[in-house]
Amino acid sequence: MENEQKSGDVELEVPTPTRRPRLGQARTKPPVWKLGKVVGVVVETPETNTLQIEVPDPTPFLPGQYYNIRIPIEGRPRPIQRAYSVGSSPYPDYSVVDVGIRETPGGLVSPKLVRDSYIGQELEVRGPYGAFTWTEENGGPVLLIGAGSGVVPLMAMIRYGVNKELDVPMHLLFSSKSYEYVIYGDELKRLSQENSWLTVSHTFTRSNDDARAQYHRRIDKEMISEVFHEVNANVAYICGPPEMVEESEKVLVGLGMQPESVKTEKYD
Ligand SMILES: Cc1cc2nc3c(=O)[nH]c(=O)nc-3n(C[C@H](O)[C@H](O)[C@H](O)COP(=O)(O)OP(=O)(O)OC[C@H]3O[C@@H](n4cnc5c(N)ncnc54)[C@H](O)[C@@H]3O)c2cc1C
Numbered sequence: 001m002e003n004e005q006k007s008g009d010v011e012l013e014v015p016t017p018t019r020r021p022r023l024g025q026a027r028t029k030p031p032v033w034k035l036g037k038v039v040g041v042v043v044e045t046p047e048t049n050t051l052q053i054e055v056p057d058p059t060p061f062l063p064g065q066y067y068n069i070r071i072p073i074e075g076r077p078r079p080i081q082r083a084y085s086v087g088s089s090p091y092p093d094y095s096v097v098d099v100g101i102r103e104t105p106g107g108l109v110s111p112k113l114v115r116d117s118y119i120g121q122e123l124e125v126r127g128p129y130g131a132f133t134w135t136e137e138n139g140g141p142v143l144l145i146g147a148g149s150g151v152v153p154l155m156a157m158i159r160y161g162v163n164k165e166l167d168v169p170m171h172l173l174f175s176s177k178s179y180e181y182v183i184y185g186d187e188l189k190r191l192s193q194e195n196s197w198l199t200v201s202h203t204f205t206r207s208n209d210d211a212r213a214q215y216h217r218r219i220d221k222e223m224i225s226e227v228f229h230e231v232n233a234n235v236a237y238i239c240g241p242p243e244m245v246e247e248s249e250k251v252l253v254g255l256g257m258q259p260e261s262v263k264t265e266k267y268d
Helices: 110-116 148-163 185-194 221-231 242-254
Strands: 034-045 048-054 066-071 080-085 096-102 122-129 142-147 170-176 198-204 235-240 262-266
Touching: 034 096, 048 110, 048 122, 066 096, 066 110, 080 096, 080 148, 096 110, 096 148, 142 148, 142 221, 142 242, 148 170, 148 185, 148 198, 148 235, 170 221, 185 198, 198 221, 221 242, 235 242, 242 262
Parallel strands: 142 170, 142 235, 170 198, 235 262
Antiparallel strands: 034 048, 034 122, 048 096, 066 080, 066 122
């Protein structure tokens, strides 16, 4: 896992051209490295911080996309880059991107970003990237399934829906170790109270009797089936560890969803 660029960092141009441009047509330029500035640091959980990064000359992004961040690492000839989803809504302002970073124990990049970042820090960022996106054009009702920091791009979709007052039904099934580790916990609670189209179901994997969660186990078939039927989902977005993503995708297709209506992002 120590490669400079991980296999998951597939660099998609935004928007991705579907065919060769004709003579005289401009080809979409790939994103370039820019020097972003950290303008805010929010402690979300004991292992996750949000970094609010102001991007110079920003490119509009879509809810669900990610940025690459690279930092120098001692003993390495070149900076090491990792992908981090944007948790903020691009509407109305896409010039500041919030990235939610969970510290991976023993990792090269994330522990430094979580522990050492500070307001005023300059960070090299490049983006946006990715086809794991939702806007009103993708329709609904929407089922969002996330585990741990996999909630970050799903939160961008929820915040976008709130900011644009879309009223498209959304149901988030969110797995965390316990209440202490719920990223965006207070905001999700408030938003679901304020917006009747938003429902949040928590499952806690390391807390057996916390009434703030509907479930107390890992995401499984029965749980997905329940929330799927509750929201009557037409589109679904799943994000988190590869195994959870693959299993959830299979369950949804087994429940009758069209494979092309189930979008996935794996944090490997
Ligand atoms: C599209 C995408 C979006 C993402 N968005 C987010 C996000 O929003 N938030 C987030 O927190 N993460 C996100 N990730 C994951 C993120 O990109 C990193 O993979 C994560 O932060 C770990 O990086 P790291 O450099 O800290 O760890 P790494 O150095 O990559 O190490 C990962 C693990 O491997 C182990 N390891 C490293 N080297 C070795 C070795 N030689 N032998 C055995 N084990 C080893 C480490 O101990 C650690 O447990 C995303 C990933 C993708 C692909």
